[in-house]
Amino acid sequence: MxxxxxxxxxxxxxxxxxxxxxxxxxxxxxxxxxxxxxxxxxxxxxxxxxxPGYLHRGFEKLMEYRTWIQNFPLVCRVNVIEPDSMEWVYARAVEKLAGIEAPERAQYIRSIYLEMARIASHLFGLWAYSNMLGFDTPAQWAMYHRDLLLDRFEELTGGRVYHIYIWPGGVRRDFPDGFADRLVKTLHSIGGCVPDYDATFFNNRLFYERAHGVGKLTQQQAKTLGATGQTLRATGMKYDIRKVEPYAAYDKIPWEVPTREEGDAYSRVWVIRDEMIESVHMIFKLLDAMPEGEVYNSVPNPFKWRIPPGETYVRCESSRGELGLYMVSDGGDKPYKVHFRTPSYPHGLTILEKLLEGASIADVGNTMISLYVVAPEIDR
Amino acid sequence: MGKPSILSPFRAIKYLFQKPVTLRYPFEKKEPAPRYRGFHLNDWEQCTGCGNCADICPNEAITMIDVPEIEPDPDSGEKGERPQLDYGRCCFCGLCVDICPPGSLRLSRDYLHIHFDTDTFTFVPQDDKKDCETFLPAEEYSILKASLTHRRRDYEGFSSDLDYALFEPERVPMAELPAEERKSSFIEQVIGYSTEEAIEEAARCLECELCEAACPANLKIADYVKAIYEGDSARALRTIFEDNPLPAICGRICMKHCEDACSLGLRGEPVAIRWLKRFASDSVQDYRETLGIQPGPATGKSIAVIGAGAGGLALAYHLRLKGHDVTVFDSLDAGGGMLRIGPPRYRLPEEALDRDVDFIASLGVEFHFNTTVGKDVQFDELLQDYDAVFIGVGLGVSRTARIENEDRAIMALDFLEQSKLDTRPEVGRQIIVIGGGNVAMDVARTCVRLQEAQYPGEETSTKTVCLESWDEMPATEEEIKESKEEGIQINPAWGPKAIILEDGEVKGLDCKAVKSVFDEDGRFSPTFYEDKTMVLEGDMVIEAIGQGYDLSFIPDELSLEFTERRKVKVDENGMTSIEGVFAGGDIVNVNMDAVTAIADAKRAAEGIHKMLSQH
Incomplete structure (x- = not known):
């Protein structure tokens, strides 16, 4: 060290x-x-x-100087690991202020896309965590599997990391021909490796010994400190915004919220694993239920688009917890104010500081990554 | 749950015997997806240089640069510029692709650029249509040399799709009277936009300003459309009046060169600029109050204007604002000139005409109506009495086709003028109109209306015949379409030979088939198949084959000079070969429409003011 x-x-x-x-x-x-x-x-x-102050780009301020549409290439860069939920909250906030809705097929596509993003993000997280603990093999697999999903993203959106796909009024393009089949195939090949992941990592005694009891939070502490996502669900609380306040097409299909009781690093990583599997099943169900039709209700010309004055708060369940966006329009062609409520903010600051008190030096990285802290989110 | 196993990780050993999943680059290459967002491609033939890509780019990675080999052509909306990309700034978001009105800008699947010189990051993209040196076929391409100037052919990625474009390709439909209803009256056919419709239509404008370059009078179109979008019709009208004092007229009958250049028209419908101008004018109650325009302080100089048409009125307006005294002479009994005679009332109602004319008169312009220069007042006198003279007489003489029994044909302008009087001329049951231009369509459509009124419920017909084929006909597509809707039968590529008389009565028109209208040099020189003839039956023939000017009031010794195309020659100030005599309008320009006359008048007004300020 x-x-x-x-x-x-x-x-x-x-x-x-x-x-x-x-x-x-x-x-x-x-x-x-x-x-x-x-x-x-x-x-x-x-x-x-x-x-956290190593990646301050002033996005929230920059967004006040760009038109509603021009902000899309910025907003996704707030979180490198999972840009897609960022796109969703921004697009949804614009839609709410402008009073427009996306067609039904677009809602399904958005859900599928956000779940793809969740799996890709969790795989990235799994790489980070297992790699940090010294489990190189599953880390490499996770990176490979994430790459397979990035191929699907590339096919759908044209970009591998920054997709810029969800737009006010729907999504930017419909599925290309045969996309659904290839997506299913990709998910099957990732899902087929779950037993290998389990054997090498999740059911590995070394991992258990290393993560068990580390960074333990009680449900009460988690709630008080503002934990969301798997940090909260690992303490036994069944709280997921996709259930509490369903958006996109999450209320159209049945699905489960995975939880654990222990509240430590070990259970948090297990929740991530279960969530990934649940997401794969969700995508299958969404693909089956997806209707035909339009995917985009066109929005006004971006040079002249003015949005009526108002303010709104939109939130979604990102792969790391509750992601919120507060937006104010003064009736102009640009946002008056944009502010993110990112899950890494409480996780990476208040909770991490609290959990590290009394911990050993060897557990610092372990605790931090199990909380799934993404630094660019904290400091936009 | 029991404690996990310590032996289970050995399951991973099987992967030792499997093929690696990583690609051995550059021997194995990953093929990007068909929608991949890589380097730009730009079809230079489709691109107009409108610059919308540069405007939307959130990173300011695109700069519009002048391309010497592309000649700017304002009439067709070609700016002569092309986008230049700075790949040090580009984030490959593809907003430029989705805003590109012609759809020329696309992204390719190339993404490799290897070079020691960072200046090479700045690049003007083309595509394989024009640039064969950069875009190479598969056998010549090597990934080891891949760069912005060594790329693959047929390697398109993310490209434009009209369904997902960031602009609205379709215009807000304009409410119009249906053909059956409008045939029976002279009520204005186009109903006009409501405020909501006008705002929605104005919102389509991308502000690329190609229209402004195409407009002969260079109106600040993007500005006034924006003002309409912002709900400020007064500001829109003030902007229009800077260049064009006849918005109610031009908002109805302008030849809209601007809309031909509009970038949205390339794959959709252009912004309805003409109807928006009409909206700006119609939605303002009182011009004078809204504009707050006053004549300038008196200069003591005086100008005589011959002809109260679009050119004369516009000139009078501009010079009154400078404080000069303006006197307008016209042989008609009201202002408007050809605008009063020509366009039928269903296109240009009298109220709209009066509105613009009355406003200009209210600025203190003196009108001498029913006064023909050369008859009631001599040109020499004007030259003596005034500091400058402007000739804007227009084309007031109908041309004839020189066919047999021509004395029995009625001339278009006479007919149109009479049709506006309370005592409307009697028309036949079967009318033949000779001509394929807009005037011929105006005449034919006026005839249909008069027939409906004079022979209600009876069978009548109106036909037109012209030398030109469908593609060559000078009438606008709009006019042809609307004429057809009203039941007018158009016979293109037939030449009139003789008016057939029987017992002194018109019985029809003898026509022969046209071989060609123009000769090899594109000059008007029709040839016919003498043996292929046709007889159109009819009891009335109207000739509408064009108009000429009558400048006989100018004494010969002044020796007015003309151009090769038989137009009055003027210099850059609008002055003719006679000192102190300026000219504009149809006798000068080849467009021969209102807005070009207004542009000429503006130029002449500046020329006159400059001349008078020097003395």
């Missing part, structure tokens, strides 16, 4: 054995542009201070 430390010489810094350690942003155990300043006594952490 690359540790730079210095003995604290301030009087109020506690005992003489206290050290300040910088964990990241150039740390091997750190994924993303993020750092944590640790105050340690021996191997014990006394205080952790999260430092």
């Amino acid at each position: 690359e540790v730079i430390g210095r003995a604290s010489d301030t009087a109020d810094a506690g005992s003489e054995r206290e050290l300040e350690l910088y964990f990241g942003p150039q740390h091997l155990g750190m994924v993303g542009n993020f750092s944590i300043t640790l105050k340690v006594e021996g191997d014990r952490i006394i205080k952790a201070t999260a430092n």
Whole structure:
């Protein structure tokens, strides 16, 4: 571990054995542009201070200077891992303010697309987590399987990472010919490897010993600290915005919200695994139920499109938890104000700092990645 | 749940014996998806240089640059510019593709650019239609050389789709009287946009301003359309009046060169600029109050204007604003000139005409109606009494086809003029109109209406005959379509030979088939099949084959000069070969329409003002 430390010489810094350690942003155990300043006594952490300010791009401000449509290439870049839920909240907020709706087929396509994104994002997360714990083999598989999904994204949207696909009024293009079949095939080939993942990672004794009991949260703590997504569901709470406040086509098909009781890193990763499997099943059901028809209700010319004054808050269940977008229009051709409520914000700041108190140095990366912190989300 | 196994990971060993999933680049290459968003392609033949791609680009990666080999052609909406991409900025979002009105800009599946020079990131894209050196067939292409200038042929990726375009290709439909209803009256055929419709139509405009370059008078179209979109008709009207003081007239009968250039018209319908101008004019109660225009402080200079048509009126307006005294002479009893005689009332109602004319008169322009220059007042006197003279007499003399028994034919302009009087001329039951232009269509459609009134319930017919074929006919498509709707039978490619008389009564028109209308050099020189003839039955023949000018009031010793096309020659200030005499309108330009006359008048007004300011 690359540790730079210095003995604290301030009087109020506690005992003489206290050290300040910088964990990241150039740390091997750190994924993303993020750092944590640790105050340690021996191997014990006394205080952790999260430092997200390495990727500030001023997106929320920049968006006030771009027209409603021009913001799409920006909004997806807020979260590199899963740009798609960002597109959805932005497009939905614009739709709500402008009073337009997407056709039904587009709603199904949006759901399928968001679930594809969830699987791709979870695979990325799985890579990060298993890789960080030293499980290189399943990490490589996860990367490969994510790439298979990126191929499908490329086919559907033209882009591999930044898709810019969900638009106000629907989606940007319909499925290409034979897309559904190829998507099913891809999902089958990923699903067929679940036993291998289980054997090498999820049912691996080493993983259990390493993650069990680490970063444990009670349900009460999770609720108080603003946890959402799998962090909350791993504490036994069945809370998913796709169920609570269904959007797109999530109320059109039956599906389950996977939960665990323990609330530790181990259960959080298991929830991710179960969610991926559930998402695959959801896509199959959505593909079967998807109606024919239009996928785009055209919106006005982007140079002249003015949206009536108003404000709105839109939220969705991203792969990491509740993603919200608050948007204000003053009746102009650009947003007056855009503000994101990203799930990594409470996870990466308040919860992480809380969980690291009293933890050992070896568990820092373990805890952080199990909370699924995506740094660009915290600091837009 | 029991504790997981420590041995289970050995399951992964089987992967040791499997083929690796990674590609061995560059020996194995991954084929991008057909919708892949890679480097740009641009079809230079379709591209007009409108610059919408540059406007929408969120990264300002696109710059419009002048391309020397492309000649700008405002009439067809060709700006002579093409987009240049900076791949240091481009994020491959494809917004430029979805906004491209002609659909010329696409993205390819190429994505490799390897070069030591970062300047090569700036690139003007073309496609394999024109650029054979960059876009190579599969056998010449090597991935090891892949760059912006070494690309694959037929490698299209994300391309434009009209169903998902960011602009609206279809215009807001204009309510019109149905053919059956309008045939029976002279009520205005086009009903006009409501405020909501006008705003919706104005919202389609992409503000690329190709229309402004195409308009002879260079109206600030994008600005006034935007003002209409913002619900500010007054601002729209003020913008229009900067260049065109006849919006109620032009909003109805303009030849709309702007709409021919509109980029939305390339794959859809152009913005209804003419109807929007009409809306701006109609939705304002009082011009004077809205515009707040006053004549300029008096300069003591005076200008005589011959002809109160579009050119004369516009000139009077511009010069009054500069404070000069303007006197207009016209042989008719009201202002408007050919606009009053020519367009039938269902196209241009008298109220609209009066509205524009009265406003210009209210600025203090002095009108001398029923005054013919050369008869009631001499040209020499005008030259002596005024500081400058403007000739805007237009084409007021009907041309004839020189056929047998021609004295029995009625001339188009006489007929149109009379048809506007309360005592409308009597028409026949079977009318033959000679001519294939807009005037011929006006005449034929007027005839249909008069027949409906004079022979209610009886069988009547109106036919037109012209030398030109369907494709060559000078009448606008709109006029031909509407004429057909009203039951007019059009006979193209037939030449009139003689009016057939029986006992002194008109019985029909003898026609011969046309071989060709124009000679090899494109000059008018019709040839016929003398043996192939046809007789059109009819009891009335009207000739509408064009008009000429009568400038006999200008004394010969002044030696007015003409161009090769027999138009009055003027310099860049609109001045003729006679010092202090300016000219404009149909006698000068080849477009021969109202808006070009207005453009001529603006140029002449500036020329006159400049001349008078010097003395």
